[in-house]
Amino acid sequence: MDAGLLGKDLHLGRGCTVCHKGNSDTQDKDQAHTGMVRRPSDDLETCGKCHGKISATYGKSLHYTTLGQRHGVIARFSQEETAIFDKKVFEQSCRSCHASCGDCHVKSPPVSGIGLGLIAGHKFVKKNEGKTCAFCHGGRVYPEYIGEYGGATDVHYQKGMMCLDCHKVSEMHGDGQRYMSKQDVKQRPRCDGCHDPLKSDKVRTQVAHTLHKGKASCYACHAAGEYRDCSSCHLGTGATSKPAFTLGRNPRNPTEVATLRLIPTVRDTFAKAGIKMENYDALPNYWNTPAHTIRKRTDRTRNCDTCHADRKYFLTKEMLVKDGSTANDDLIVVPRTLNR
Numbered sequence: 001m002d003a004g005l006l007g008k009d010l011h012l013g014r015g016c017t018v019c020h021k022g023n024s025d026t027q028d029k030d031q032a033h034t035g036m037v038r039r040p041s042d043d044l045e046t047c048g049k050c051h052g053k054i055s056a057t058y059g060k061s062l063h064y065t066t067l068g069q070r071h072g073v074i075a076r077f078s079q080e081e082t083a084i085f086d087k088k089v090f091e092q093s094c095r096s097c098h099a100s101c102g103d104c105h106v107k108s109p110p111v112s113g114i115g116l117g118l119i120a121g122h123k124f125v126k127k128n129e130g131k132t133c134a135f136c137h138g139g140r141v142y143p144e145y146i147g148e149y150g151g152a153t154d155v156h157y158q159k160g161m162m163c164l165d166c167h168k169v170s171e172m173h174g175d176g177q178r179y180m181s182k183q184d185v186k187q188r189p190r191c192d193g194c195h196d197p198l199k200s201d202k203v204r205t206q207v208a209h210t211l212h213k214g215k216a217s218c219y220a221c222h223a224a225g226e227y228r229d230c231s232s233c234h235l236g237t238g239a240t241s242k243p244a245f246t247l248g249r250n251p252r253n254p255t256e257v258a259t260l261r262l263i264p265t266v267r268d269t270f271a272k273a274g275i276k277m278e279n280y281d282a283l284p285n286y287w288n289t290p291a292h293t294i295r296k297r298t299d300r301t302r303n304c305d306t307c308h309a310d311r312k313y314f315l316t317k318e319m320l321v322k323d324g325s326t327a328n329d330d331l332i333v334v335p336r337t338l339n340r
C-alpha cells in the first residue's frame with residue numbers, strides 16, 4: 001500500500017473500513033482485522049453504493065456472469081448432466097474466473113491461482129490495459145496481438161491501438177442485458193465498423209472484397225500469424241497447447257470460410273464430475289475465432305493460389321483431432337480451382 005495515496009485517491013480518503021470492513025477502533029492488528037473482507041468488490045453492492053448504474057449493468061455482463069463458458073458447452077450434456085455441471089463444475093471452477101470491479105480497477109486478477117498483487121500500491125485506476133486485460137486474456141489474445149506468440153504484431157497494435165480502442169466500455173461493463181455468449185452482444189467490434197474496402201480507390205481491392213463477401217471472414221484472409229490451439233482439456237489437470245493456423249467452414253455461419261481454433265473439450269473432460277457428455281457430437285471441436293494477428297498483407301491477400309491451388313491451412317480429414325466430434329466433418333472445405 002502506498003501511504004502517499006491516502007490523501008490523493010478519493011476512494012482511499014474514505015477509509016479502509018468503508019469497503020473492507022473490520023474494526024477501526026483499535027490499534028491491535030488482530031482485532032482491527034476482525035471481520036475484514038479481503039475482496040470487497042466481489043459483492044457488487046460495495047461499489048454500487050457510489051457507482052450504482054455501472055454496478056447494475058456489470059452484474060449482468062459476461063465478464064461477471066461467465067455464462068459464455070457455460071453456454072458454450074452445455075449442448076453436449078443431457079438434462080441430468082447439465083444439473084451436475086452447474087453444481088460441481090460451473091460454480092466451483094468456471095465461476096472462479098469471473099471478474100469483480102476490483103480485479104480490473106484495483107487488483108490484478110490471479111493467474112493460475114497466483115495473485116499478482118495490487119496495481120500501483122492500491123491506486124484505483126480507470127484503465128490500465130497492459131495489466132488489466134492481459135492478466136486474464138494473456139494466455140491467448142494479448143500475446144498474439146503484440147506479436148509474442150509466433151508472428152508479427154497485429155497492425156492495430158503497431159499503429160498504437162490498445163484493447164479499449166475496439167472493445168468499448170459498454171462491452172466491458174455490460175449494457176444491462178444478460179447474454180448467454182459474446183455472439184449475442186450486438187455492440188461487439190466488427191472490422192467493417194471502421195473499414196469499408198468496397199469504397200477503396202483501388203479496383204483490385206474492391207473486386208477481391210466483392211468476390212469474397214459472405215464467403216470468407218475478414219480473418220480468413222487478414223489473420224497473419226499462428227495462434228494458440230489448446231487440446232485434451234481435463235477437469236483439474238488443464239490442457240496442452242501449440243501454435244496453429246486453420247481455415248475451414250464457420251460452424252456459426254456455414255456459408256463462410258473462417259479461421260478455426262481447436263476447442264479442448266474431449267470426450268472425458270468432465271469424467272471426474274460424473275459427466276459422460278451424452279450429446280458430445282452435438283458440437284464440433286473447432287469454432288470460428290477472431291484471431292488478433294491482423295495484417296493488411298498476408299500470403300492469402302498476395303496470391304489467390306495460396307487458397308485455391310495450394311489449399312494451404314485448410315482443415316482436412318487427416319488433421320481432425322483424434323476421437324473428436326462427428327460434427328467436425330462438416331467444417332472441411334475444399335476451395336474451388338480457379339478458371340484462368
